[in-house]
Amino acid sequence: MPTPRQLSLNAFIYPAGHHEAAWRHPESRPERIYDVTYYQEIARTAEAAKFDGVFFADGPALRTNIRHNVAPGLEPITLLTAMATATTHLGLIATASTTYYEPYNLARLFSSLDHISGGRAGWNIVTTGTSLAAANFGLEAHPEHAQRYARAREFVDAVLALWNSWEDDAILLDRAAGIYADPDKIHPIDFVGEHLRVRGPFNAARTPQGHPVLVQAGASNEGRGFAGKYAEAIFTAHQQLSDAQAFYADIKSRARQFGRDPEHVKILPGISPFIADTEEGALRLQREFNELTVPEYGLIQLEDIAGKSLRHLPLDEVIPTELFADAGEVTDNAKSRLQVVAGIVQRERPTVRQLLHRLAGARGHRVFAGTPEQVADTIEEWFSNGAADGFNVMPPYYPGGLAVFTETVVPILRARGLFRTEYTGTTLRDHLGLPRPAGRFAPGSALVG
Amino acid sequence: MPTPRQLSLNAFIYPAGHHEAAWRHPESRPERIYDVTYYQEIARTAEAAKFDGVFFADGPALRTNIRHNVAPGLEPITLLTAMATATTHLGLIATASTTYYEPYNLARLFSSLDHISGGRAGWNIVTTGTSLAAANFGLEAHPEHAQRYARAREFVDAVLALWNSWEDDAILLDRAAGIYADPDKIHPIDFVGEHLRVRGPFNAARTPQGHPVLVQAGASNEGRGFAGKYAEAIFTAHQQLSDAQAFYADIKSRARQFGRDPEHVKILPGISPFIADTEEGALRLQREFNELTVPEYGLIQLEDIAGKSLRHLPLDEVIPTELFADAGEVTDNAKSRLQVVAGIVQRERPTVRQLLHRLAGARGHRVFAGTPEQVADTIEEWFSNGAADGFNVMPPYYPGGLAVFTETVVPILRARGLFRTEYTGTTLRDHLGLPRPAGRFAPGSALVG
Numbered sequence: 001m002p003t004p005r006q007l008s009l010n011a012f013i014y015p016a017g018h019h020e021a022a023w024r025h026p027e028s029r030p031e032r033i034y035d036v037t038y039y040q041e042i043a044r045t046a047e048a049a050k051f052d053g054v055f056f057a058d059g060p061a062l063r064t065n066i067r068h069n070v071a072p073g074l075e076p077i078t079l080l081t082a083m084a085t086a087t088t089h090l091g092l093i094a095t096a097s098t099t100y101y102e103p104y105n106l107a108r109l110f111s112s113l114d115h116i117s118g119g120r121a122g123w124n125i126v127t128t129g130t131s132l133a134a135a136n137f138g139l140e141a142h143p144e145h146a147q148r149y150a151r152a153r154e155f156v157d158a159v160l161a162l163w164n165s166w167e168d169d170a171i172l173l174d175r176a177a178g179i180y181a182d183p184d185k186i187h188p189i190d191f192v193g194e195h196l197r198v199r200g201p202f203n204a205a206r207t208p209q210g211h212p213v214l215v216q217a218g219a220s221n222e223g224r225g226f227a228g229k230y231a232e233a234i235f236t237a238h239q240q241l242s243d244a245q246a247f248y249a250d251i252k253s254r255a256r257q258f259g260r261d262p263e264h265v266k267i268l269p270g271i272s273p274f275i276a277d278t279e280e281g282a283l284r285l286q287r288e289f290n291e292l293t294v295p296e297y298g299l300i301q302l303e304d305i306a307g308k309s310l311r312h313l314p315l316d317e318v319i320p321t322e323l324f325a326d327a328g329e330v331t332d333n334a335k336s337r338l339q340v341v342a343g344i345v346q347r348e349r350p351t352v353r354q355l356l357h358r359l360a361g362a363r364g365h366r367v368f369a370g371t372p373e374q375v376a377d378t379i380e381e382w383f384s385n386g387a388a389d390g391f392n393v394m395p396p397y398y399p400g401g402l403a404v405f406t407e408t409v410v411p412i413l414r415a416r417g418l419f420r421t422e423y424t425g426t427t428l429r430d431h432l433g434l435p436r437p438a439g440r441f442a443p444g445s446a447l448v449g
Numbered sequence: 450m451p452t453p454r455q456l457s458l459n460a461f462i463y464p465a466g467h468h469e470a471a472w473r474h475p476e477s478r479p480e481r482i483y484d485v486t487y488y489q490e491i492a493r494t495a496e497a498a499k500f501d502g503v504f505f506a507d508g509p510a511l512r513t514n515i516r517h518n519v520a521p522g523l524e525p526i527t528l529l530t531a532m533a534t535a536t537t538h539l540g541l542i543a544t545a546s547t548t549y550y551e552p553y554n555l556a557r558l559f560s561s562l563d564h565i566s567g568g569r570a571g572w573n574i575v576t577t578g579t580s581l582a583a584a585n586f587g588l589e590a591h592p593e594h595a596q597r598y599a600r601a602r603e604f605v606d607a608v609l610a611l612w613n614s615w616e617d618d619a620i621l622l623d624r625a626a627g628i629y630a631d632p633d634k635i636h637p638i639d640f641v642g643e644h645l646r647v648r649g650p651f652n653a654a655r656t657p658q659g660h661p662v663l664v665q666a667g668a669s670n671e672g673r674g675f676a677g678k679y680a681e682a683i684f685t686a687h688q689q690l691s692d693a694q695a696f697y698a699d700i701k702s703r704a705r706q707f708g709r710d711p712e713h714v715k716i717l718p719g720i721s722p723f724i725a726d727t728e729e730g731a732l733r734l735q736r737e738f739n740e741l742t743v744p745e746y747g748l749i750q751l752e753d754i755a756g757k758s759l760r761h762l763p764l765d766e767v768i769p770t771e772l773f774a775d776a777g778e779v780t781d782n783a784k785s786r787l788q789v790v791a792g793i794v795q796r797e798r799p800t801v802r803q804l805l806h807r808l809a810g811a812r813g814h815r816v817f818a819g820t821p822e823q824v825a826d827t828i829e830e831w832f833s834n835g836a837a838d839g840f841n842v843m844p845p846y847y848p849g850g851l852a853v854f855t856e857t858v859v860p861i862l863r864a865r866g867l868f869r870t871e872y873t874g875t876t877l878r879d880h881l882g883l884p885r886p887a888g889r890f891a892p893g894s895a896l897v898g
Contacts, residue, residue: 024624031622034654036534036565060553062652066630073653075561081530082565085485104509104585105550112524116485116531135648136553173480175473178743181515199584203511204522205483294627 007383007419008266008390008432009410010093011046011054012235013039015070017397018272018362020301021292023070028397030070039079040086042399049406050420052431053091053122054083055215055235055392060100061132068297077109084117091428093122093215098155099148100128100137103198106155107162110212111204119208119427124215124235125226127152149222154193156214156230161189163211164439165201209429210437219247219336228254232434233266235392237365239340244269244387266432269382270365272394273375275404282369289396290357298356301363305337315353319345340364362394372408379409380418456832456868457715457839457881458859459542460495460503461684462488464519466846467721467811469750470741472519477846479519488528489535491848498855499869501880502540502571503532504664504684504841509549510581517746526558533566540877542571542664542682547604548597549577549586552647555604556611559661560653568657568876573664573684574675576601598671603642605663605679610638612660613888614650658878659886668696668785677703681883682715684841686814688789693718693836715881718831719814721843722824724853731818738845739806747805750812754786764802768794789813811843821857828858829867 015033016023023030032038046054056076064071076094084092092113096106106123114121127148134142143151170185189200216231218224227234228251238244252262274289276282295315303310306324313319324342344350344358361367368378382388395401413419429436464482465472472479481487495503505525513520525543533541541562545555555572563570576597583591592600619634638649665680667673676683677700687693701711723738725731744764752759755773762768773791793799793807810816817827831837844850862868878885 021627023629024627030624030629034564040534060557060652062635062650066635067632068627068629070629071652073561074564075557075653078527078530078558078561078565081527082534085489085531085534100551101554102549102551102586105554108509108524109527112522112527115483115523116527135646137551138646175479178470178473178517178741180472180479180517180519183516186511186515197584197587201511203509203520204524292627 004417006433007379007413008052008233008268009049009419010052010091010268010390010392011042011402012270012392012394013042013054013056013398014394015072015398017401018365018394019289019396020069020297020360020363021289021294022397024292025289025397027400029399033070034073036074036079036082038399039074039083042402043083043087043090045399045402045406047087047090049410050423051090051393051406052390053093053120053428054080055093055122055124056080056095057124058095058097058126059128059130059133060097061130061136063130063132065297065300068294077113080121081113081116084113084120088118089423089426089431090120091122091213091431092117092120093124093213093428095124095126097126097128097133098152099143100133101155103155103158103196104162107159107202108204111163111202111207114207114209114212115204119429121207121209122213122215122233122428124217125152125156125230126217145220146222149226151195152226154191154196158189158191158193158196158198160211161191162198162200162202164206164437165189166204166206167439168206171205206439209427210439213428213432213434224250224254227251227265228260229258231265233268233432236267236269237336237340238269238387239343239366241382241385241387244382245385248387264434266389266434267387268390268392269388270362270392270394271375271379272362272365272367272396273401273405273409274367274369274396275372275375275401275408277371279370279374282371286361286367286369286396290360293356293360295353295356298360299352302341302356302359305341305364307338310352313352315356316351318349318351319355321346321349337364361396365394367396372412375405375409376412376416379413380416383418453866455882456828456862457501457682457717458498458868459501459540459717459839459841460491460851461719461841461843462491462503462505462847463843464521464847466850467814467843468738468845469518469746469809469812470738470743471846473741474738474846476849478848482519483522485523485528485531487848488523488532491851492532492536492539494848494851494855496536496539498859499872500539500842500855501839502542502569502877503529504542504571504573505529505544506573507544507546507575508577508579508582509546510579510585512579512581514746514749517743526562529570530562530565533562533569537567538872538875538880539569540571540662540880541566541569542573542662542877544573544575546575546577546582547601548592549582550604552604552607552645553611556608556651557653560612560651560656563656563658563661564653568878570656570658571662571664571682571877573666574601574605574679575666594669595671598675600644601675603640603645607638607640607642607645607647609660610640611647611649611651613655613886614638615653615655616888617655617659620654655888658876659888662877662881662883673699673703676700676714677709678707680714682717682881685716685718686785686789687718687836688792688815690831690834690836692792693831694834697836713883715838715883716836717839717841718837719811719841719843720824720828721811721814721816721845722850722854722858723816723818723845724821724824724850724857726820728819728823731820735810735816735818735845739809742805742809744802744805747809748801751790751805751808754790754813756787759801762801764805765800767798767800768804770795770798786813810845814843816845821861824854824858825861825865828862829865832867
């Protein structure tokens, strides 16, 4: 009997939790956010539950309003390396920027993570949405969205070519003859683009996974095109089943247009679950967190999304819908967050404070409060109705918010036959059901599997 | 009674060992060079012997003639992170290039390593000597030596400013008041140089060591000036006591000129010891390795140093000294290797094969074959006569070459009161006797301690 289609579950780690006030709640551990053992423990929790992987967002700038919230401090690739040594199966996905890195350096870091972890690395490819980064890299201005994507396409092509520049059997290790490797199986890449030139070859052997899994999160038209061509997994933010279904269908169709198997692009919406024995208890827990928010903090975030000043608005009056009427088309990834907010304002007619609470949960990702059964239900609904191949689980608070999910929701998903009870492979590709890509120089192979 | 001056000992790790033919010798483990547990075992050996630290060289290009020798494949910062999780005290020093990295990215990686390891990170600052790197970063040509150093000075200033941009007490963690950090204690750095501009602030708290230890290896005039100003430890290559003494005196004097305490610049020459119970046995072991060399490989390396074709020379005839007569002044770091070779050619009048064997040991570093007692003697001689504050131990083969050093030479050094029996601190700065630098924004503090 063939195994029924299985959910992919991933833990999106944010230092104290995804709720913006998590660090103030007694359940969180903000005093440990520079302590590697804190993350190693989270990794062990995710691995014990047989999660596909863990994931870190990243940006090369201090973005957070640090007065009222923790900011991630540890660099994710080094942090995941430390988590790799504390686990054996868990996938390890880090965000890194094509705008603010050099392909050769980035290729090396992820290659090394894949070797060190025995084939568990994933790269969440971003072009970096924050203009604050530009000034940390000597640029007058953050490059335009289209320009960032143009560089991103070249960047990924160059990195893939580097990762594939050693054929799988390049190393001969013939001690008697004094021949370590066959130089004819190690190729310069001679990549020449408009933005990047990289000669190669790479200075490391091909990795256990062939190359790290390519992950992506862009929601703009350009981002979706990019995802259709390259992404093997997509982290996405949707509030509504219908929106998620439309996105799902669009991406799978784009992948097909690029001649790819749509099953090799996993779509993983974010979900930030408040879980308690009763629905009322879950809602109470959510309120407890919302009441810890600092409105000044939320307003700065919201102004950033809206691109206009909002602090003159009385906190407890309904937001005029006109203020978000110009959300328009999603031309870039920042706009996609604006569209999510505009949707909430129009559907729910919240007061400013209610909207701030709504967004406090997971920065535009879907927040869901309910019993374990209810959380499992919504996961199954999206999974079985063409909206998701799995989820990026975003606990509102760490470490307990992950533990309650793995202890109460995962067993229900298992009982329904939707999620593994044991790992059936050892690499992140194995968990996601992705093939190991053939090398670029293997006859007849495609660049991405 | 004050503790007498103590040696600093460091293990320079090279995949199969520092001898170029190590990978062919049955004592080495070239099949494990992509296996993180191999390096973790080496780290535990070094830590059990109470070494100050371990060290990796690095360059962003495939430099080795891969047909006849292994090349390092794992990126050192990720690799040291994995080694950090397998140890508790050992210092962790990685080489990284100021020419081919961005300061913000590099500052993050080393900051993270320092946080993850609890204060054990060191950065060996290089400008990258190989022209092969340029083409991997879109450059037509490798930048000139002086230009590389001009950027390096700005780079280090910017990175130091980033590392110090959070004051030590910036994090308040006041959950009740909802105040995580004091933004007035987190400073933009507004670094503006000719080559680099970095606004900051950094996106992580100050590290356990204040900042990672700054290590340097330049031997040119420019490199020495740089070392005098910034370096807290220097890895250097000398064949002769007198040369090492002159270098030692020069660096200490330069440090003084920069207003620094010369004791806060540790000078650590390389030594690659073949060790056996008898001197004859040690020499035999060295011959065993030399006989495994592939002359074609050595000639390519030597031509690279000499900057001219040498393969027409008969292997068993004495090298004409004129061929190395133009070594001249050391204008850059590549020249310093040429000068080492020229010195050998003039003093020892070797045949080509003898010179290749001479250089096969440790790429111009000092190779010494002897009994444990003799190795301890030469270490003590250099240490007690103004040539070294300690050594960068470069085992000709790994892992056994390090084990024999720690098992046979270290006990002798301890019996002579020259090396610690226990760690007296927990950070790399503690082991090296370096103070924790005050932050840049602490009143009256210097940038480097």
